[in-house]
Amino acid sequence: MAATKDIMEALADYKEQCNNNQRLRRMQRDWSKLLHFVAKDTGDSFTMEVVKGEIIANEEGARGVPDIIVTATSEDMCDMFWGDLNPAQKYLDGEILVKASPEDVQRIDAITMIIWPES
Amino acid sequence: MPTLKKVLKLRTVVSASAGLAMATSVYLAGLQIALTVVGELAWISILVAGALCMLSAMCFSELVSLYPTAAGIKLYIQHAFNEKAAVAIGMFYVITGTAIVGAEGYLLSSVMIETVGVRVSMMADRFFWMSIFILIVAYINYRGVSITGWVQDLLTYIMFAFLLTISIYTLATRGVDIGPALHSPNFTLGKVLTAAGLGVFLFVGFEWVTPLAEETEDYRMVGKGMMLAVLLLTITYSLFVVAMYVGLTDQQLKSGTTIPHILFGRNLFGPTGGVIFIFMSLLASLTSFNSGVLNFSRFGYAMARANILPRVFSKLHPDYATPWVAILGLTIFALALCAFTLFSGQFMFIITMAAALECFIYVVVSICVIRLRKKYPDQERSYKVPFGKLIPVVNIVVFSGLMLGIFADTTRDSLGKIMFKNYWVAVVMAVFALVMTAYAFVVVPRLQQAARQRASQRKRRRPGQS
Numbered sequence: 001m002a003a004t005k006d007i008m009e010a011l012a013d014y015k016e017q018c019n020n021n022q023r024l025r026r027m028q029r030d031w032s033k034l035l036h037f038v039a040k041d042t043g044d045s046f047t048m049e050v051v052k053g054e055i056i057a058n059e060e061g062a063r064g065v066p067d068i069i070v071t072a073t074s075e076d077m078c079d080m081f082w083g084d085l086n087p088a089q090k091y092l093d094g095e096i097l098v099k100a101s102p103e104d105v106q107r108i109d110a111i112t113m114i115i116w117p118e119s
Numbered sequence: 120m121p122t123l124k125k126v127l128k129l130r131t132v133v134s135a136s137a138g139l140a141m142a143t144s145v146y147l148a149g150l151q152i153a154l155t156v157v158g159e160l161a162w163i164s165i166l167v168a169g170a171l172c173m174l175s176a177m178c179f180s181e182l183v184s185l186y187p188t189a190a191g192i193k194l195y196i197q198h199a200f201n202e203k204a205a206v207a208i209g210m211f212y213v214i215t216g217t218a219i220v221g222a223e224g225y226l227l228s229s230v231m232i233e234t235v236g237v238r239v240s241m242m243a244d245r246f247f248w249m250s251i252f253i254l255i256v257a258y259i260n261y262r263g264v265s266i267t268g269w270v271q272d273l274l275t276y277i278m279f280a281f282l283l284t285i286s287i288y289t290l291a292t293r294g295v296d297i298g299p300a301l302h303s304p305n306f307t308l309g310k311v312l313t314a315a316g317l318g319v320f321l322f323v324g325f326e327w328v329t330p331l332a333e334e335t336e337d338y339r340m341v342g343k344g345m346m347l348a349v350l351l352l353t354i355t356y357s358l359f360v361v362a363m364y365v366g367l368t369d370q371q372l373k374s375g376t377t378i379p380h381i382l383f384g385r386n387l388f389g390p391t392g393g394v395i396f397i398f399m400s401l402l403a404s405l406t407s408f409n410s411g412v413l414n415f416s417r418f419g420y421a422m423a424r425a426n427i428l429p430r431v432f433s434k435l436h437p438d439y440a441t442p443w444v445a446i447l448g449l450t451i452f453a454l455a456l457c458a459f460t461l462f463s464g465q466f467m468f469i470i471t472m473a474a475a476l477e478c479f480i481y482v483v484v485s486i487c488v489i490r491l492r493k494k495y496p497d498q499e500r501s502y503k504v505p506f507g508k509l510i511p512v513v514n515i516v517v518f519s520g521l522m523l524g525i526f527a528d529t530t531r532d533s534l535g536k537i538m539f540k541n542y543w544v545a546v547v548m549a550v551f552a553l554v555m556t557a558y559a560f561v562v563v564p565r566l567q568q569a570a571r572q573r574a575s576q577r578k579r580r581r582p583g584q585s
Contacts, residue, residue: 010581027440034124065124082581086570088424092190093197099123099333102189102417103265106442109424110435 002074004044004060007037010081011046011058017083017115018055024114028053031107036066039074068100068108083116127334131268132344134275135331135410137351139324141278142407143226143400144219146380148320148470149360154372154533155314158364159300162357164311168318169353171521172325174514175481176349177504178488179326180342184502185491187338189330190421196483199490206427207552207559208483213418215476215551219323220411220453221460222469224249227404229377234397242461249457256408257450260416263439266409274406278399279355286358289366289387313528316521320474321356324407325349326484327414339501375533377466412449419445426570427563465539467530472544478522479548485514 002010018024031053037046045062048055072080076096079085088109090096098105153161186194192212197205228248237244266274300306325348332341364372366383376382380400384392420442423432434444460466488504488511504510526545530538 013580023437027435027437031440065122067124069123079581082579084579084581084584086424086574088421089426091188092193092421092425094186094188094190094194097188101125101334102330102413103263105189105333106417106420107440109421110440113424113433113435 001041002039002078004042006078007039007044007046007074007081008058008060010078011048014081014083015055015058018111021115024111025053027110027114028107033067033104034064035068035070035108036062037077038062038069038071039077040071041073041075044074068098068104070108071097071099080112083112087112122336123334125334126336127268127331127340129340129344129347130276131272132328132331132335132341133347133351134272136325136328136345136348137279138271138275138406139327139410140322140348140352141275141403142219142223142324143230143404144223144466144470145321145356145403146363146400147226147377147466148317148474149356149363150367150372150379151467151470152314152317152321153360153364155305155317156310157300157303157306158372159295159297159361160306160311161314161360161364164314164318165321165357165360166353167311167315168321169349169356171315171514171517172319172322172481173346173349173353174510175484175518176325176342176345178481178484178511178514179329179345180339180502181488181500181504182484182491183329183332183341184338184500185495185498187332187341189333189417191329192480192484195487195491199487199494203559203563206563207556210422210427210558211552211555212476212480213415214555215472215548216323217411217415217449217452218456218469219473220253220408221456222466222473223404223407224252224453224457225460225466226377227252227400230381230397230400233378233381245461246458249461250454252404252408253450253453253457256405256412257446259409260412260446261436261439261441261443263436263441265413266406271406274402278402279351281395281399282355282359285384285387286355286362289362290358293362293365295361295365312521313524316478316525316528317471317474318356319477319518319521320470322349322352323473323477324410325352326480327410330414337501342502373533412446412453416442416445416449419448426566429566467538468544468547471525471530471541472548475522475525475544475548478518478525481518482515482522485511485518 029052032051035048035050037048047057047059047061047063049057072090072095076085076090080087087096091098091109098108152164156164182195188194193205193209196208225245228245231248232241232244325345328341328345332338335341363379363383366386367379368386371379371382381393381396384396419428419432422428423430423445432445432448433442435441436443460469489508526541528541530541532538
């Protein structure tokens with residue numbers, strides 16, 4: 001089970017990777033969303049705010065009404081943000097649940113694919 | 120359960136489900152049902168098909184409530200059986216289902232040739248129109264342009280309101296004499312059931328809304344939406360097919376036309392009626408094509424990301440974030456199907472195959488319901504099909520029977536001439552199934568092995584993990 005601190009650390013790295021990737025920023029330039037991440041084993045929630053492809057905030061707790069809700073175990077969530085896990089595989093196996101439009105589901109996965117193409 | 124900023128409403132789930140099933144080919148399939156049994160009593164077969172599809176919708180609803188994800192059918196089969204079965208059946212379902220594009224494109228080209236006439240030659244014109252529609256839809260998807268929920272609702276409900284109004288008007292003004300029809304030698308239980316088997320084609324695609332569960336507030340809404348869509352389709356088709364039959368002349372019925380709805384429109388309101396039906400046909404086909412390309416290209420992308428298809432299919436466009444390789448692959452496949460349909464002229468073969476495929480998938484889904492209840496009896500289900508195993512078992516028996524009935528039948532044209540023996544449909548489907556099974560057992564393990572090797576060469580980034 002990953003602790004809140006571990007997930008926040010993973011989120012911080014994820015933010016850096018995303019915001020420094022020019023290819024990703026170009027592709028996501030019209031994508032502004034509020035995301036909630038819920039760890040189903042610990043019950044912890046996290047909020048990520050993306051404005052025009054740039055992650056501008058990561059915080060503990062569920063803030064606002066989200067566009068996307070991702071539910072996974074805390075371990076999977078941590079691995080996913082560090083790029084050590086293929087989220088599409090877990091999603092297709094039903095281990096990661098996403099509540100969002102199909103386009104947004106694909107966009108979230110695309111982030112991982114572009115930052116860590118070999119994942 | 121937390122709420123999303125934008126959630127789908129029931130009316131959108133219904134319109135998406137019903138809209139997916141409504142295409143140009145349903146008019147011809149409807150006429151084929153009317154000619155198989157007795158036109159005035161075609162509604163009986165459609166009601167039977169609708170009632171059976173409703174039972175399938177109930178099974179789909181239980182599975183959606185268990186796995187409310189876009190991974191849908193792959194996940195049901197994977198949990199009920201195993202991953203190899205899920206890949207083989209899932210890909211068989213998607214790839215064989217794509218074949219409908221060939222029939223739909225062929226019939227749509229008939230509509231366009233009827234509208235603008237032949238310019239070069241029948242074959243060249245047909246291929247031009249088939250290609251142009253596919254390329255337009257592919258381009259829309261490549262650019263990532265999507266139809267918003269309310270536009271889709273408006274278009275779909277206008278289409279259904281129009282068909283219902285026209286049907287009621289025709290039946291009220293022309294009347295239907297069912298007395299002689301009841302004594303027709305064609306009105307037998309066997310014929311009614313054969314026509315019901317073909318009637319399943321009219322509902323093909325209603326279940327493709329299961330991925331929408333991720334956009335709803337309550338997962339039960341998808342199940343409810345599917346059931347309402349099947350009800351709406353059943354009522355509309357039952358009335359429209361009978362109205363179209365009585366609205367066509369004997370000569371038109373026997374002509375083997377591929378555009379019965381346009382002839383029917385012209386009989387009712389002259390050239391204006393024809394134009395309205397041409398517009399409806401284009402609308403129905405384009406929205407169906409669009410949903411097909413959108414769903415199947417995303418399916419291809421997801422399969423490639425999960426190392427089930429080659430990784431090249433997961434490539435995204437740098438500006439539009441669309442899976443352009445998957446869209447391109449699908450477009451080439453669709454054009455090849457159109458060319459095959461054009462040169463063989465066997466669009467009825469594809470319609471028959473789609474009906475059999477739908478029966479097959481309903482059987483698979485019903486088996487999944489039973490197996491998953493046994494494997495995971497305590498897992499939460501917000502909807503459970505009532506009466507225990509009765510409905511899934513009835514579904515398995517009836518749809519297996521209908522599928523075998525389709526295979527045992529012979530498809531004839533409007534003059535009674537044999538077009539093909541339907542066992543050839545079974546042969547083609549069996550070949551597809553074998554190819555997909557070989558792919559699942561031989562190719563997929565290699566792709567997954569290569570993915571594992573790539574992953575093992577990569578150092579884990581997470582601190583403290585080796």
